[in-house]
Amino acid sequence: MNLRQDEVVDDIACRPVQPHELPAVAELRWRWVEELYGTPDTTLDEFVPRFVAWARQTDSSHRCMVMVRDNVVIGIAWLAIMQRVPHPRAFERMSGDVQCTYVVPDERDRGLGGELIEAVLAWARDLGLERVTVHSSDRAVSAYSRHGFKVCPRLLQAEVGQGRAG
Template structure:
């Protein structure tokens, strides 16, 4: 799954594809910078966060898959697909659903449709995996992008905040 993105007939040398193991540190840096952008400084330094994030990503790679957007060898965006097994029923014993998480494009690359390309790539991946549905908990800014790519409000999808801390 490799998408070459083109803008105004000029090759932009951007690819959207599953993360490679050597790129996990760059993805961790994106996540750290994103949280800094939204919430300000945190209790953990970038140097402390990156190795913990990389270890987490390796431990959860069967349930959390990362799509990256890269220009040449530089990761400029990411989107995660969290996969959950669903309870079997007599018509479909093996069932799975997905949740799009942490879709992010670096600030200097925004407003060019790149987030939408990440969303499309993750949805294509979900179809390949045979997922029943994909959900997302979006920021206000990104709701229009998800809507343009087929996400709709569902009157049956509810949520309850049960955690103490809330992080994006």
């Protein structure tokens, strides 16, 4: 089942989020945090409007792919897009980072997360991004690996924040 953007298979569509779906996306993000870390400090009712406002303000740098069945959002994946420093051979350079990929528990282990990953990678190719990175959960490493992500010894990170938000 290789879904591409806007393709529908088995009544499931994988496509860029529509503005009216942002509250459902916010709820899935809240549920993801609750599932991994326990009840968030912010209530769902407090989080949703703040998240929707954030998503609208950052839509040029953070784009959301949704997986929808019968008008219900069942999965999300974000593509954060950033400009890179110009190079003499390529002045316009962009990279991406896959963030917050989540499929509702009842829909897992059927390859839908992989379909979201493929859709985000296709989107990145369409946007002309040079590379796409991901900071994966342990559970999802194999899914990202199956879709072309590789460990890169040159990609390093330093934890500089006070807390781990996920």
